[in-house]
Amino acid sequence: MAEDAASQLAEKPANVDATVNIPVVVDSNDDGTVDQELKLEQMRSTLEEAIVETRSTPLKNRPRLPHVALSKRNRTVVRTLNPIQVTYLEASRDLCETSSILFGAALAVCRIIGAKFYTVERATGKSSTIPAWRIRIEKHIAKARALIGRLIWFR
Incomplete structure (x- = not known):
């Protein structure tokens, strides 16, 4: 029985607080279960890759970051990355x-x-096509220039 209890304890993940610097990543449904997919080393490597990528990217080419909802999982991820950062x-x-x-x-x-x-x-809505308002304004300018040209010729 002692061996069965020891094997059950070894199989169950410990729910440790993030202040001990051991990551606790809560499942997306916020029920308090520990998600074993994300480990500290994976988070550290993701952070390092993002920092290296950010250093090599000019400011105007950086992606826009979305607003992140305040959930238990998101707070735990932030608390885990803070000491690494x-x-x-x-x-x-x-x-x-x-x-x-x-x-x-x-x-x-x-x-x-x-x-x-x-x-x-994508965030600003820029595209390679010329917007319709600009085409209309350029047509009005072309008509005005043609009219000015005729008036100058008659004068």
């Missing part, structure tokens, strides 16, 4: 690098929780 922030040399680290951390949180975010072009 501190090591990068302590090593930063200037404000630009600090900004890149913070944006990278926010990007990592969005990736971990699975939030959808869009690039700047």
Whole structure:
């Protein structure tokens, strides 16, 4: 019986508080169950990849981050990444690098929780086609120039 109890304890994950620096990632249905898919090392590598990507991306090409809902799972992810992020922030040399680290951390949180975010072009609605209002204005300008040309010729 002792062996059965020991094997059952080994199989059950421990629900440890995030203040002990052991990640507790709550399932998406917020019922308090521990999700074993995301581990500390995976979160650390996601954070590191996001920071490296952010440092190499110009400001205007960075994706827009969505608003994240305040749920138990999202709070736990943020609380888990905060102590990891501190090591990068302590090593930063200037404000630009600090900004890149913070944006990278926010990007990592969005990736971990699975939030959808869009690039700047999609978020602002820019496209390769010329908008209809611009075409109409250019036609009015062309007609006005033609009229001015005729008036000058008659004068």
